[in-house]
Amino acid sequence: MQHHILINICAIFGVATAVVIICKFLKIRYIIGYLITGVLLSPNTTEYFADMNEVEVYAEIGIILLLFTVGLEFSFTNLKKIKNYVLIGGTSQVLFTILITGGLISVLMGRPFQESLFWGFLYALSSTAIVVKTLQDDNKIATPHGKFILAILLFQDIMIVPLMLFTPILAGKGDDPLFALGILLGKLVLMGGIAFLLAKYVIPFFLKTVMKVQSQEVFLIATVFLVTGIALLTEKMGLSLALGAFIAGLIIAETEYNHMAISCFLPFRYVFMSFFFISMGMLLNYEIFITDFGWIVFWFVFALLVKAIAGILAVKVMKLEWKTAIAVGFSIAQIGEFSFVLAQSGLKYDLISANNYQIFLAVSILLMSVTPFIVSNSEKIHPILNKKRTNEQK
Numbered sequence: 229m230q231h232h233i234l235i236n237i238c239a240i241f242g243v244a245t246a247v248v249i250i251c252k253f254l255k256i257r258y259i260i261g262y263l264i265t266g267v268l269l270s271p272n273t274t275e276y277f278a279d280m281n282e283v284e285v286y287a288e289i290g291i292i293l294l295l296f297t298v299g300l301e302f303s304f305t306n307l308k309k310i311k312n313y314v315l316i317g318g319t320s321q322v323l324f325t326i327l328i329t330g331g332l333i334s335v336l337m338g339r340p341f342q343e344s345l346f347w348g349f350l351y352a353l354s355s356t357a358i359v360v361k362t363l364q365d366d367n368k369i370a371t372p373h374g375k376f377i378l379a380i381l382l383f384q385d386i387m388i389v390p391l392m393l394f395t396p397i398l399a400g401k402g403d404d405p406l407f408a409l410g411i412l413l414g415k416l417v418l419m420g421g422i423a424f425l426l427a428k429y430v431i432p433f434f435l436k437t438v439m440k441v442q443s444q445e446v447f448l449i450a451t452v453f454l455v456t457g458i459a460l461l462t463e464k465m466g467l468s469l470a471l472g473a474f475i476a477g478l479i480i481a482e483t484e485y486n487h488m489a490i491s492c493f494l495p496f497r498y499v500f501m502s503f504f505f506i507s508m509g510m511l512l513n514y515e516i517f518i519t520d521f522g523w524i525v526f527w528f529v530f531a532l533l534v535k536a537i538a539g540i541l542a543v544k545v546m547k548l549e550w551k552t553a554i555a556v557g558f559s560i561a562q563i564g565e566f567s568f569v570l571a572q573s574g575l576k577y578d579l580i581s582a583n584n585y586q587i588f589l590a591v592s593i594l595l596m597s598v599t600p601f602i603v604s605n606s607e608k609i610h611p612i613l614n615k616k617r618t619n620e621q622k
Contacts, residue, residue, distance in 0.1 A: 240506060243268055257600040259358060262502050263593055266509015273514060291504060291565060292473040293497040294357055295385070296455050298378070299477020300490050310379045313546065317376060318383025321542035321560070325352040328534050342398045346579040349391045350571055350588065351531055353564030356381045356470075357504060358596055362603040373555035373606070376543060380560060385474070386416075388566040389467055392573060399577035415465045419475070422461070427479040435485050448492045451480065468566075505596075508568065512593060516586040527591045535561040555606040562599045563592035 244265040251261035267273060326348030334344035359377060363369045369378065390412055431454065438450040455476045462472030480489050517524065539557030544550075571588055574580040580588070 240265070240269065240503070244502060244506065257597075259361075259505055259600055260597045262505035263509040263597060266506040267512055267514055268509075269506070270510040270512060270514070272512070288469065289500045289503070291357060291470050291501075292455065292459055293493060293500055294360065295470045295474040296477040297490060297493055297497055298356075298360055299474040299479075300481045300486055300493075305482070310375050313376050313379035314383050317542050317546050318380050318387075320545045321380050321539055322352045322384065322387055324538035324541050325535060328538055332530075332534070342400075343579055346395065346398055346574050349395070350563065350567045350574070351535060352391070353384045353388065353567045353570070354381060354535070354560040355562050355564045355596055355599060356385060357501060357565055358562065358599045359559060359603055361501070362600045366604055372548070373552045373559065376546075376548070376552065376556050377559050380539070380542065380556070382474070384564060385468065385470055385566070388570065389471075391570060395570065395573045395579065396577055399579055412466070415467060419462060419465060419467060423475050423479060426458070427482055431479050432483050435480070435483055439485065444488070444492065447485070447488060451489050451492065454480070470566075504565065508565075508589075508593060508596070511568070512589045513586050516583075516590050520583070520587055520590075523587055524590045524594070527587060528594050531563065531591060531595060532561045551607070551610040554610045558609060559599075559603045559606045561602065562595035563588075567592065 244262060247265045247268070248258045248261035251258060251264070326345065328348075329351045330341075330344040330348035333339050333347050334341060337344075339347075359381060360369070363374050363377065368374045393412065434454070435447075435450065438447055455473055458476040458479075459469040459472035462475070463469050480486055536557040539560045540553045543553035543556045568589075571580060571585055575582065575585050
């Protein structure tokens, strides 16, 4: 019997434990420790872990569990309260990011239109995993800027599907864009109808029947069945697994068993989320910091400012106060998990070179590393800027 999976898991958690303890001693967020663990275990660093495909599977499970628990803690009732944030704010943020990024790269760098627009696609998405986790840890998910951030992140998770559809079209390969968009909208409407039927009739009856057994273990198994079933259904329809998991969370949140589901899934979520950040670190070739350090610094600053500006403009479209706008803008000023999937698609269609892909990974990991600090202190940015402006006026 082969034990390579157990060996890999043992090595991952062993190295991660040591690195996270050191990070904790240095007062560094554990998420950064996971990223460092990934770099240390990367095939580019050591040949021993050359085949770690199962880590990507665990990472995807981590994203599914994260979105499921977010849905559990949010519910359809709360989602209705911020529907304008999702539709108007989310649309504005994505469009502003794509237009600003694509325009600047095309004008300043002289890159082809298709390549510039694709970079806009990559920058349009933010990190749901890191931002939501940080907001939850700081108890800020229910604040005005926390609600807007969550709305934008949810819209971005939906937008990964059309962006993936348009990527081959940008490369000159693929179907008619209007036809593809129509199909996507049809799928979303169909999924919405299915979710309504499940929430209204099927799942409440199913969970009520399960709870007659009066066993937490059976409830956990039944909930896993629901989450994976709905997630696989959305993937089968051409949508994302994460979106299906979020919908499952929203549905179960409307039942009387939502608190039990949260308590059952929290420990599993933290375990599998660690795999996601470790897998991100494993994709990076650390030598890129030596060969292209200047470009990494440039694109780091570029991405941070462009995403912050686009986020601020999206909030101001909704006519909210500057304090909220600045907090939202800087909190979502990083590259998202799904951008890695999109970048690999762009690499396949020659919209991004292998070297630029590694630079993109390096910049993304650096932005992810500073995100917890930025999100935790985003509310302090506006008072500092306001105080500075007041002193200058005096």
